[in-house]
Amino acid sequence: MAQDIHFTLNGDPTTVRTDPGRPLLDVLREDLGLTGTKYGCGEGQCGACSVLIGSERAFSCRTPVSAIAGKPVRTIEGLAAKGELHPVQQAFLEEQAFQCGYCTAGMIMTSVGLLERDSSPDEAGITAAMNGNLCRCCGYSEIRDAVKRAAALNSEEARR
Ligand code: FES
Ligand code: FES
Known part of the structure; x- marks a missing residue:
């Protein structure tokens, strides 16, 4: 009902x-x-x-x-606010972390959650958090680089 x-x-x-x-x-x-x-x-x-x-x-x-x-x-x-991409969206764009794009929304949401819980995850932390999100185009290294770039953007923001 x-x-x-x-x-x-x-x-x-x-x-x-x-x-x-x-x-x-x-x-x-x-x-x-x-x-x-x-x-x-x-x-x-x-x-x-x-x-x-x-x-x-x-x-x-x-x-x-x-x-x-x-x-x-x-x-x-x-995610985007006031016409500006979220830092994780920006990082995915800059690292060209997508091909067909089908996995991208899920990858980005998982990354956003990770960086809210841990603003500077190490490589193992990124791998563990992203585990369960699959990319059929096998863009994993670019995706990992995008998460790292987003973490770096976060730290720059925090320093301002
Ligand atoms: S569509 Fe939900 S995990 Fe694949
Ligand atoms: S970019 Fe095609 S499935 Fe990930």
């Missing part, structure tokens, strides 16, 4: 009326028109559907929408 689910989406109070068991990914894409979050495997194996709940990555294909009630959810659409 449909229920009202209240949560915060990219900073805005949001309510959807739906079956509470539906995947968050379907609600984002089909009900809310946020198609930046991608459907890859639908089984929690690829990370294309990654969003943030707080600063933690969640695979939205495996997250029932009921699980986000009362929580802050962020998607790729919520």
